[in-house]
Amino acid sequence: MQEKFLRDAIGYIVGKQNEPLVDILQKDKYINEFLIAKKLNIEINQTRNILYRLTEHGIVSSTRKKDAKKGWYTYFWKIEITKSFEFLKNLLIKRIHDMNSQIKSRETKLFYICETCNVEHNEENALLNNFICNECGNVYVLKDNTKVIRDMKKELDSHERELEYLNLELGKEKAKDDHKKDLVMKKVAKEKLEERQAKYAKRKLEKQKLAGTLKKDSKKPSKKSSAKKPVKKSSQKKSSKKQSKAKTKKK
Template sequence: MLKNFLNEVISIVVGKPSDSIVRLLEGDKYVNEFIIAKKLDLTINQTRNILYKISDYGLVSSIRKKDKKKGWYTYFWKIEVLKSLEFLKELTIKNITQLRNQIKSRETKGFYVCERCNIEFNEENAMLHDFTCNECGEVFTVKDNEKVIREFKKNEDKLVNKLKLIEEEITTEKARLDKIKMKELKKIEAEKLKQREEKRRIQKEAREKLKKESSKKKPSEKKSSKKKSSTPSKPKKNIKKPSKAKDKKKSKKK
């Protein structure tokens, strides 16, 4: 069902080669534009014109990569499934609205027909032509709207059912994209966690290295301190200063 919807969207935009384009672009991977051109049996310029036309509606996306040898850019394309479905949904809603307006018009207004020329006129135009066909001169007859209304209502039911299916596909596609997004987020988180663990490991190794280096330095410092203490220190000479009391006694004797 999804493929049918995508084919319908692309055929609305570019016409006949929709099936081939959808088959080439419906995957998650971007496809080289030269491969697309080859598969479609078109020139690269013709292929690009088709893709650009679809891109104008936002139904395809592209990335470009530079050829290291030749220096030019090559584009890679893929179909945007969700946007395509939403585009088709809007178009279907528009068609339903138009059809309902036609049903309402048929139920409230009169229509006339020239049976010979099979040309239909609303009441206003029929009055302008005096209820006579300009082509053949035949007098208009009243159109039986009941049959037309029944046909319109059948088409309306089909479009409503189609809209439900499109909405289901949109829900499915959104869920699929959410899963991919969650997977990517988990991958990013895992990568960040890995980087943090690696950083911690490097920091731990650096701390352990510093610890080892500092532990090697401490014994050498102790040895050097022991060597300093082993050298005999010169004894200090005690120089006795004459006390003031003795000086006083000597002065008295005199």
């Protein structure tokens, strides 16, 4: 069903003959435009033209790479499923709206037909022609719209069902997109947290170092502490606590 929707969207914009693009383009991987041209069996310029037209509707997106030697860009393309479905959804909504107004018109207005030429006119135009065909001179007959309306309602029904399916698929795609976004956000948040933690740890270490040098400056280093070098973090803390305790005792 997904593939049918994508074919419909692409076919509507760039013609049925280019629907095979659906089989060439991928969702998660960019495809080289020269490969696309080769597979479609058309010129590269024609291929680009088609892809640009699809870009205007968000159906495809691209990235480019510069050829270091030749200095020109090669484009790589992928299909945008969610955007394609949204495009088709709007198209279907419009078709349903049009079909509804056509049905309403058929149900409420009169239409006349020349049975020889098989040409149809609405009431105003038929009246202007005095209900006589200006091609063959035959008199118009009132058109029976029963079959037309029945066919239109069938078409309307199929559009509505298609829209229902499409909404389901669109919902699934959006959920996938949200999940991806969520994963990216979580990753970014995790990286930021780690960055903050690293900064905090670094600052703490710098403070400790600074505190250590200040003490050295204010106090003459005792023979004991200089002998203890290098000092571990934990032992440094303990010793400083002991020192402060000793100070208060002296007082």
